[in-house]
Amino acid sequence: MKLKNCLYLGVWDNIADEHYIAKHLCKYLNVEKKSIYALDFKNNYDIILTAIPAKKPPGFWSMFKGYKIAHYFDLVINTPRERQYIPSLSKFNLVFSPENVRYPGVNHAYLQQGFEPSVLFPVRVSKNRDVGFLGRIYSDERKQIVNQVKADVGLGLRGKDFSKFVNSHKINLCLSAPVKLPGYWSARVYQILGCGGFVIHYWEEGLEDEFEDGKHLVTYCGIEDLKEKIDFYLKHDYSRQKISVQGYERVFNFTWERRVEQLWNAISKLV
Numbered sequence: 001m002k003l004k005n006c007l008y009l010g011v012w013d014n015i016a017d018e019h020y021i022a023k024h025l026c027k028y029l030n031v032e033k034k035s036i037y038a039l040d041f042k043n044n045y046d047i048i049l050t051a052i053p054a055k056k057p058p059g060f061w062s063m064f065k066g067y068k069i070a071h072y073f074d075l076v077i078n079t080p081r082e083r084q085y086i087p088s089l090s091k092f093n094l095v096f097s098p099e100n101v102r103y104p105g106v107n108h109a110y111l112q113q114g115f116e117p118s119v120l121f122p123v124r125v126s127k128n129r130d131v132g133f134l135g136r137i138y139s140d141e142r143k144q145i146v147n148q149v150k151a152d153v154g155l156g157l158r159g160k161d162f163s164k165f166v167n168s169h170k171i172n173l174c175l176s177a178p179v180k181l182p183g184y185w186s187a188r189v190y191q192i193l194g195c196g197g198f199v200i201h202y203w204e205e206g207l208e209d210e211f212e213d214g215k216h217l218v219t220y221c222g223i224e225d226l227k228e229k230i231d232f233y234l235k236h237d238y239s240r241q242k243i244s245v246q247g248y249e250r251v252f253n254f255t256w257e258r259r260v261e262q263l264w265n266a267i268s269k270l271v
Contacts, residue, residue, distance in 0.1 A: 007045040009036040020116045024260035061091040071096035100183030113187040114259040115194040122196030132169035166197035176202035193251035198244040216247040
C-alpha cells in the first residue's frame with residue numbers, strides 16, 4: 001500500500017515547529033494542514049498526524065480509519081501530563097517523542113528535535129556579552145544558576161532576534177529539564193548551534209550520541225563545574241570559536257528535513 005495523503009492536525013500558530021515538519025513531509029505525500037479545533041473532518045486520509053494528541057478525547061481519534069501518528073516534544077513520562085496523554089496515545093499506531101523510554105500500552109519511537117536553517121542561521125553582530133540564557137526561569141534552581149553565572153536572559157525571541165541574541169553572547173547556556181529522562185534535553189541546543197553559537201549544556205544521558213563533549217559543545221555537571229568552564233572559555237577565545245564552528249557543522253545532521261526523513265522511514269514500516 002502506498003501512502004498518498006496526510007491530515008495534519010495542529011494549532012498552526014506562527015512559531016509552531018509543525019510548519020517545518022509539514023514542509024518537509026510534503027516530499028513524501030500530500031499534506032493537508034487543518035486546525036484541530038475544526039468541526040468537519042473527512043475520513044479518507046492514509047495518515048492522521050498531530051503534535052497535540054491530548055487536545056482531543058480518545059474517542060475522537062478512534063473515528064479515523066487511517067494510520068494515526070502522534071509526535072511531540074514535551075516531557076510526558078513521570079510528569080502530570082502522563083495521566084492526560086496516555087489515554088489518547090493508546091489510540092495511535094505510532095507515537096514519537098524525545099524521551100528514550102518505554103511508554104505503557106503505546107507503540108513508541110524515539111525521535112529527537114531539530115532546527116530549521118531557513119529560519120535560524122548566524123548573523124553578524126558584535127559579540128560583546130559574556131553569558132546568555134534563552135528560556136523561562138520557571139524554578140528556583142534555574143534562577144539561582146542564572147544569577148550565579150550572571151547570564152542575560154532572552155525570552156520569547158524568534159528568528160533573527162533569536163540569532164542576534166545567540167551571536168552577541170560568547171557563551172550560550174542550556175539548563176537541565178525538571179525531570180531527568182534519557183534522551184530528553186533542550187531543543188535550544190540545536191537552535192543555538194544552528195545560529196553558530198557556543199553552547200554549554202547540562203550533561204544529559206544520550207546527548208553524547210549526537211554531540212561530542214569538547215568538540216561540538218561543552219557539558220557541565222553542577223554549578224561549580226559550570227562556573228569553572230565558563231571562566232575557562234571566556235579566557236580562551238580560540239578554543240571557544242573552534243568548538244562553535246564544529247558544532248555548527250555537526251548540527252546540520254539534525255535539521256527538520258533530516259528528522260522528517262527519520263519520521264517517514266518509521267511510518268513507512270507500518271504499511
